[in-house]
Amino acid sequence: MSSFVGLRALSGAGRACCRLLDCPQISSPQARSCSTAGRAEPTDRRVQPPAPSRLSERCLSSGPGGMMNVFDRNMKKRQKKWASSLQDSHKYDYLRDEVGSRVADRIYDIARTFPLALDVGCGKGHIAEHLNKEVVERVFLTDISDVVLRQQKQSEMPTQCVMADEEFLPFRENTFDLVVSSLSMHWVNDLPGALRQIHQVLKPDGVFIGAMVGGETLYELRCSLQLAELEREGGFSPHVSPYTAVTDLGNLLGQAGFSMLTVDVDEIQVNYPGMLEVMSDLQGMGESNCAWNRRSLLHRDTILAAAAIYKEMYGNEDGSVPATFEILYMIGWKPHESQAKPAKRGSATVSFGDLSKINQLQTNTKADKP
Numbered sequence: 001m002s003s004f005v006g007l008r009a010l011s012g013a014g015r016a017c018c019r020l021l022d023c024p025q026i027s028s029p030q031a032r033s034c035s036t037a038g039r040a041e042p043t044d045r046r047v048q049p050p051a052p053s054r055l056s057e058r059c060l061s062s063g064p065g066g067m068m069n070v071f072d073r074n075m076k077k078r079q080k081k082w083a084s085s086l087q088d089s090h091k092y093d094y095l096r097d098e099v100g101s102r103v104a105d106r107i108y109d110i111a112r113t114f115p116l117a118l119d120v121g122c123g124k125g126h127i128a129e130h131l132n133k134e135v136v137e138r139v140f141l142t143d144i145s146d147v148v149l150r151q152q153k154q155s156e157m158p159t160q161c162v163m164a165d166e167e168f169l170p171f172r173e174n175t176f177d178l179v180v181s182s183l184s185m186h187w188v189n190d191l192p193g194a195l196r197q198i199h200q201v202l203k204p205d206g207v208f209i210g211a212m213v214g215g216e217t218l219y220e221l222r223c224s225l226q227l228a229e230l231e232r233e234g235g236f237s238p239h240v241s242p243y244t245a246v247t248d249l250g251n252l253l254g255q256a257g258f259s260m261l262t263v264d265v266d267e268i269q270v271n272y273p274g275m276l277e278v279m280s281d282l283q284g285m286g287e288s289n290c291a292w293n294r295r296s297l298l299h300r301d302t303i304l305a306a307a308a309i310y311k312e313m314y315g316n317e318d319g320s321v322p323a324t325f326e327i328l329y330m331i332g333w334k335p336h337e338s339q340a341k342p343a344k345r346g347s348a349t350v351s352f353g354d355l356s357k358i359n360q361l362q363t364n365t366k367a368d369k370p
Helices: 073-084 094-108 191-201 219-233 246-255 275-285 300-314 352-368
Strands: 002-005 032-037 061-063 066-068 117-120 139-143 158-163 176-182 202-213 259-272 321-333
Touching: 073 275, 094 176, 094 202, 094 259, 094 321, 117 191, 176 191, 191 202, 191 246, 219 275, 219 300, 219 321, 246 259, 246 321, 259 275, 275 300, 275 321, 300 321
Parallel strands: 002 259, 117 139, 117 176, 139 158, 176 202
Antiparallel strands: 032 158, 061 066, 202 321, 259 321
16 A cells, blocks of 8 residues: 645635536548647537437447446536636646556566557546656547647657547547547446547557446445434435445456456545545546436535544544545457467376475475485
8 A cells, every 4th residue: 555645635714615526530520630749739620429310318338237327427528627627737647647657667667668648537647647658659649628638748659549439439540550548438438438438449469448436435434424424314325425345356368358357456645634625626627527327416514423433433633634546557468369378178298186296296306416
């Protein structure tokens, strides 16, 4: 576990908050894009996903178990736009910058140069700012918010911005050598479908490297709110969005067609003066809850009770309170004939039952030597 203090986490009382949380590669002529070196400015054209019917308006996600739609994507777009329009919005980038640098480290671990990369849900370019031309020659940046795309950080590589939804990637098959994503896919309704689209736009032997928050994220806030609501109102409703469990991520990647999978977990703990500052920073990050079944408002006495419970149960000795973010990192490769493959069944020359004899043979060999 790593722990650090956010740029404004201990700077004083935060705002009290009652709401929780045309390019050859682009297949859609409506894609909103622009090409620059460094900062990118979007044009006025947008990606328009297929318009759903009235009956399916809240049932966009499909899967083997049926239709489901957990998150209000339009609400999330408005939240990100509001957060990006804040005068001091850069003060809330500390978590995205940290995770973006860790995703970039995993890219550097691969000993190759990627001619063309795609950043899905790029935010302000929190991954691209840590990369150089020796690793990635050119990168496409996508996000659902045009305001965010106008605030891209400087990078060495030529970049092209495309306003697009993570659930509707407007790119042709076998286009990119690398696809990355950091802290955006936990708001996707159809995560299996999004992973299949990423697999589709990758070239054979291309790699996907992503990071998303896991199921144990903000457990302190979740528990405190539930206990306070039970005490004050006789029941509780969800205020923190549901997240993907690490045990499911490998299966999802495999079902999407990826091979040579790697999934690992990290915990980042940020200290704040109190629970209200946690909620305020989540709002400033654009990470407020956008689930359809969210309860938009909390009673004042419930918030005060939750803040007291938070400090009593999880408070540090210096009076601050921790907020834990479980980060799930994933790496998957699109299959190619050049990749290493498991040996055929029955081709082994040594039995697992003989492994215990190896140490005995080595010990006897050493004993026979003068």
